[in-house]
Amino acid sequence: MHGALLVNLGTPDAPTTGAVRRYLREFLSDPRVIDLPAVPRALLLYGVILPFRPQKSAAAYRAIWTERGSPLLFHTEDLRDAVAERLGPTWRVAMAMRYGNPPLGEAIASLQQAGVDRIVVLPLYPQYASSSTGSSLERLYALAGALPVTPPLQTVPDFYDHPGFLDAAAAIARPLLAEFQPDHVLMSFHGLPERQIRATDLRPPHCLTAPDCCASIVPANRSCYRAQSYATARLLAQRLELGPDATSVSFQSRLGRTPWIKPWTDEVLVALARRGVRRLAVMCPSFVADCLETLEEIGIRADASFRQAGGEALTLIPCVNSHPMWASAVAGMLREAVGEQLALPSPPS
Numbered sequence: 001m002h003g004a005l006l007v008n009l010g011t012p013d014a015p016t017t018g019a020v021r022r023y024l025r026e027f028l029s030d031p032r033v034i035d036l037p038a039v040p041r042a043l044l045l046y047g048v049i050l051p052f053r054p055q056k057s058a059a060a061y062r063a064i065w066t067e068r069g070s071p072l073l074f075h076t077e078d079l080r081d082a083v084a085e086r087l088g089p090t091w092r093v094a095m096a097m098r099y100g101n102p103p104l105g106e107a108i109a110s111l112q113q114a115g116v117d118r119i120v121v122l123p124l125y126p127q128y129a130s131s132s133t134g135s136s137l138e139r140l141y142a143l144a145g146a147l148p149v150t151p152p153l154q155t156v157p158d159f160y161d162h163p164g165f166l167d168a169a170a171a172i173a174r175p176l177l178a179e180f181q182p183d184h185v186l187m188s189f190h191g192l193p194e195r196q197i198r199a200t201d202l203r204p205p206h207c208l209t210a211p212d213c214c215a216s217i218v219p220a221n222r223s224c225y226r227a228q229s230y231a232t233a234r235l236l237a238q239r240l241e242l243g244p245d246a247t248s249v250s251f252q253s254r255l256g257r258t259p260w261i262k263p264w265t266d267e268v269l270v271a272l273a274r275r276g277v278r279r280l281a282v283m284c285p286s287f288v289a290d291c292l293e294t295l296e297e298i299g300i301r302a303d304a305s306f307r308q309a310g311g312e313a314l315t316l317i318p319c320v321n322s323h324p325m326w327a328s329a330v331a332g333m334l335r336e337a338v339g340e341q342l343a344l345p346s347p348p349s
Contacts (some may be wrong), residue, residue: 002091003116003151004334005107006080007136008124008289010099011070015061021054027099032135035196044256057292064295073097075289075321076124082327087334092116098136105143108151118152119144120337122330124288126165127189127228128158130196156333160228161217161235164329168320169285170239177240180315182281184272185242186265188302189229189286190293191251194259200224208261226251226261232285248272252284252302253293269302273309280306283317288326290319 012023028034028049034041061070068074076095084093092114096107111119121140125132137155144150159165177185194208201207203220207227214227221227233249252265272280282302284294299316306314320326 001114001116002087002334002338003111003114003119004083004087004091004093005111005119005121005140006076006083006093006095006124006330007104007121007140008072008076008095008097009132009136010097011072011291012058012061013101015058015065017055017058020058020061021050023100024054024057025050030099030131030135032138033131035130035193060292060296063300064292070291071295072289072291075291075319078322079124079289079327079330082322082324083330083334086328086331091334098132098139104136104140108140108143108147112147112149112151116151118154118338120154120156120334122156122333125286126158126160126162126232126288127225127286128160128200128223129192129225130199131192133158154337156337158228159333160232162329162333164332165288165320165326166232166235166239168323168326168329169236169283171325172320172323173236173240173281173283173317176315176317177281180279180281180313182279182315184277184279185237185240185247185281185283186250186268186272187233187236187247187283187285188250188252188265188298189232189284191254191260191264192225194261197224197226197261229286236283236285252297265298265302266305269306269311270309273306273311278310278312280311280314281317282314284319287319289321294319 010023010027012019028045031041034044036044064071080093080095084091087093092111094107094111096102096104098104108119123133123136144153198207200223201220202223206213206220207224214221214230217227217231230249237247248268250263250265250268251261254260254264282298284298287294294316303314
């Protein structure tokens with residue numbers, strides 16, 4: 001029996017100040033997330049963030065919380081179930097969060113107890129980032145390596161350009177765009193500090209050294225989050241038949257005073273409204289499940305900002321969530337991974 005582990009970032013257990021504080025403490029203590037030395041990181045976390053941010057973030061979570069709880073959690077659970085249905089009885093599928101619940105350790109234990117012969121891990125982040133994919137894999141390897149019997153692990157790579165992911169996202173967007181008839185489509189990706197982008201430069205200096213450094217994927221930027229984001233946007237625009245003037249890319253959710261990759265979503269929204277865009281559609285292709293950053297940051301706050309700047313209507317295109325095409329694509333990625341693992345070498349001639 002094969003095991004599959006779907007890993008997402010995480011969510012608080014409840015939309016309360018205490019639960020959000022616990023979640024943020026774990027999340028922001030990760031040196032891959034706040035990549036500062038231990039002492040400055042602790043001063044920032046315990047002196048600036050945790051005394052003030054949990055209450056504000058809890059209010060934001062309450063605005064999107066549902067009867068089923070956190071959208072990020074139940075969308076990931078639904079994806080797990082849909083993938084398991086497609087893979088059939090020879091697979092056992094689990095899901096876990098890098099931070100919060102359900103934890104990675106419990107998911108690994110449940111797969112081992114089910115008797116799987118290997119675990120195929122799919123980090124649910126389309127574009128690679130050290131603070132998401134890298135952190136999840138580092139923690140996973142550490143947990144698995146500490147077990148008395150370390151399970152064989154295989155990882156599905158970044159899927160920013162995978163046809164299954166792109167086709168599912170386009171299939172969701174196409175009828176909604178046709179109905180909404182936007183003047184412009186904004187593809188908003190999660191932001192990262194510039195220093196984290198430069199750290200992935202495989203042939204420095206390349207990253208962030210020229211306006212067109214992300215115009216295509218080349219050997220130097222093949223692991224660059226920003227370049228992969230632009231590649232996702234280009235491929236989605238092609239599928240949706242959007243011309244270069246009908247769409248743009250931006251980056252959201254910046255934190256602190258350190259330089260973050262540009263252009264920034266909050267500024268782009270205002271600029272578009274002032275330029276005369278009245279009906280704006282927003283896609284968030286760095287997320288596979290709707291969550292705080294899509295539903296609250298874009299669906300509520302960005303909507304308000306756009307209207308205040310002169311826009312008339314903003315619509316948020318849902319993420320792929322557990323859409324049937326996306327569930328089938330995930331099942332296909334997992335099958336492909338096992339097929340590559342089980343391929344036997346050709347016999348000597």
